[in-house]
Amino acid sequence: MSLSGRQLVVGLTGGVSCYKVPNLVRLLYKEGASVQVIMTKAATKFITPLTLESVSQRPVAIQMFPEDEYVATRHIDYSDWAELIIIAPATANFMGKIATGISDDLLTTVVTAHRSPILIAPAMNPGMWENTVTQKNYNYLKELGHKFVDPVEGEMACDHEGVGRMAEPEEIFEAIKVHLFPVKKKSLSGKKVLITAGPTREKIDAVRFISNYSSGKMGYALAQAAIEMGAETTLISGPSSLVPPPGTKFVSIESTEQLYQAVTKEFANTDCLIMAAAPSDFKPENESSQKIKRNGGSLKLSLQPTVDILKSLTNGKRKSQLVIGFALETSDAIANATKKLNEKNLDAIVVNKVSTTTGFNSDTNQVTFIARDKEPIEWPLLTKLETSRKLLEVLSSMI
Numbered sequence: 331m332s333l334s335g336r337q338l339v340v341g342l343t344g345g346v347s348c349y350k351v352p353n354l355v356r357l358l359y360k361e362g363a364s365v366q367v368i369m370t371k372a373a374t375k376f377i378t379p380l381t382l383e384s385v386s387q388r389p390v391a392i393q394m395f396p397e398d399e400y401v402a403t404r405h406i407d408y409s410d411w412a413e414l415i416i417i418a419p420a421t422a423n424f425m426g427k428i429a430t431g432i433s434d435d436l437l438t439t440v441v442t443a444h445r446s447p448i449l450i451a452p453a454m455n456p457g458m459w460e461n462t463v464t465q466k467n468y469n470y471l472k473e474l475g476h477k478f479v480d481p482v483e484g485e486m487a488c489d490h491e492g493v494g495r496m497a498e499p500e501e502i503f504e505a506i507k508v509h510l511f512p513v514k515k516k517s518l519s520g521k522k523v524l525i526t527a528g529p530t531r532e533k534i535d536a537v538r539f540i541s542n543y544s545s546g547k548m549g550y551a552l553a554q555a556a557i558e559m560g561a562e563t564t565l566i567s568g569p570s571s572l573v574p575p576p577g578t579k580f581v582s583i584e585s586t587e588q589l590y591q592a593v594t595k596e597f598a599n600t601d602c603l604i605m606a607a608a609p610s611d612f613k614p615e616n617e618s619s620q621k622i623k624r625n626g627g628s629l630k631l632s633l634q635p636t637v638d639i640l641k642s643l644t645n646g647k648r649k650s651q652l653v654i655g656f657a658l659e660t661s662d663a664i665a666n667a668t669k670k671l672n673e674k675n676l677d678a679i680v681v682n683k684v685s686t687t688t689g690f691n692s693d694t695n696q697v698t699f700i701a702r703d704k705e706p707i708e709w710p711l712l713t714k715l716e717t718s719r720k721l722l723e724v725l726s727s728m729i
Contacts, residue, residue: 334362336510339412341437342382344372346487347419347453347496351377354418354499356385358506366391366408368437370424394436405436409443414509417441418479419453419496422464429467447475449509451502454481456492479505480573500693504715508554516560517726523561524600525552526593526607528568530586534631535618544608546570548656548695548714552604553578555718559726564600566592568607586610586636597643602652602725610636644675652728654721657681664698664706677702677728680721699724 340355342348358365365386369379379390391408409415417424417437424438433439441448450471458464459481472478479502484495497505527549531539546567553565554575564579566589574580581596583589586609597603612633622629644653655676657667660683667681678701696711699721709720 332362333358333507333510336363337366337411337413338363338506339366339368339408339415339440340386341415341417341441342367342369342373342377343417343419343421343424343437344370344375345419345421345453345496346376348373348376350496350499351418352381352385354416354502355382357499357503359386364388366412368392368408368440370435370437372421391436394439405439406443408440409445412440412444414446414506415441415444415448416451416502416506417448418451418502420450422452422454422458422461422467425450425452425464425467425471429470447477449477449479449502449505451479451496451505452481452494453496454494455486455488456490456494459492459494477505477509482573483571498693500713504693504713508558508715512558518556518722518729519560521561521601521726521729522564522599523556523722524564524566524593524596524603525549525556526566526589526603526605527553528570528607530568530589530607530609530636531584532586532610532613532636533617534614535620535622537621540610540613540633541569542608542610544568546572547693548718549604549606550575551714551718552606552722554715555722558719559722561722564596566596566607568609586613586639590637590639590642593639593643597647600651601729602654603643604654604656604721604725605640606656608656608658609639612636638674640674640676647675652677652725654725655679659683664700667698667700668706671700671702678725681706701728 342351355365366388367382367386367390369390369392382390427438428441433442479497481494482497483493485491528546529541529544531541533539550572553563556563557575557577565574566581568583581592583592589609613636615632615634640655653676657670657679659666663681663683667679671679680697680699682695682697694711695714695717698706698708700706
């Protein structure tokens with residue numbers, strides 16, 4: 331999905347997250363897109379126009395009426411030229427302006443003149459994001475057809491924590507490609523797809539737990555792809571900072587037992603289960619209701635196995651149901667994954683190794699797809715959304 335020849339405007343408004351935008355512009359430029367950057371005056375306080383000119387290879391537009399340039403109706407020229415306008419970061423102030431039609435600078439004027447939905451990546455303090463007026467503007471802009479890459483939870487520059495951090499450039503980049511290359515083939519229409527994502531947490535005491543590094547990115551990408559292909563999609567997720575794709579039935583869990591109960595509840599009415607979550611294989615035998623205090627000596631934890639969710643489900647699955655597992659391996663990947671495929675009576679398994687570009691917390695995956703009684707097929711390094719789309723296309727033919 332090359333962006334060669336695509337014409338994009340990237341608009342920056344005044345927020346600390348401006349420092350992330352050069353990476354987004356670089357990603358777009360490397361894919362062949364022509365990128366025109368427009369900045370508000372406030373945005374220039376956080377990052378220099380020169381930085382963005384360097385990565386876009388085009389002059390940055392800031393002023394509505396610069397004295398040393400021929401301008402005429404250039405706000406209309408930019409609006410007509412752009413196939414898609416992306417605002418990153420978008421402040422609460424900017425969202426309020428375009429929701430009410432205020433056009434008092436170059437960027438808001440270009441957006442007002444644009445005839446198609448824009449893509450907005452908000453970034454602000456959690457209190458500003460949760461503000462009733464901000465949420466009203468957010469929902470109204472969605473009703474008008476504008477698309478959002480929602481902010482995520484995390485620590486802010488102001489030391490507050492909560493939802494408000496701008497999504498990472500890679501996630502915005504994927505959203506741009508989703509917008510420009512919509513999936514037209516609804517090959518999973520009428521099918522029910524159940525997807526699990528993220529880690530689980532097994533409590534040690536009132537404040538500690540056992541978990542792993544899973545971010546949930548693969549499962550959330552699978553849910554996005556399933557929605558695009560017309561499936562009725564349920565996403566069951568352990569703790570994650572990600573926002574579920576619009577249109578998804580979302581179930582939040584914490585422990586492996588809760589994951590088992592949630593999957594069991596949904597499984598009977600499911601056409602396809604994709605188990606992309608990373609549940610803990612072990613949990614403490616005894617959970618303390620109080621914080622365990624340091625007493626000068628060592629602390630020994632006795633662990634017991636958690637429920638084997640896949641094995642318990644596949645023993646009673648219908649012939650028409652597909653159950654797909656995931657295997658993250660550090661050695662003997664194909665052999666270990668094939669063993670898991672057979673022992674757990676799966677229809678197929680997706681296996682990948684841990685590396686700097688794949689696995690937990692990464693935005694890309696290089697996987698091997700193994701269907702029952704078939705030779706393993708190695709797929710190239712792809713983004714997790716591209717991997718998800720490829721996997722669901724294969725599964726749609728199997729269903």
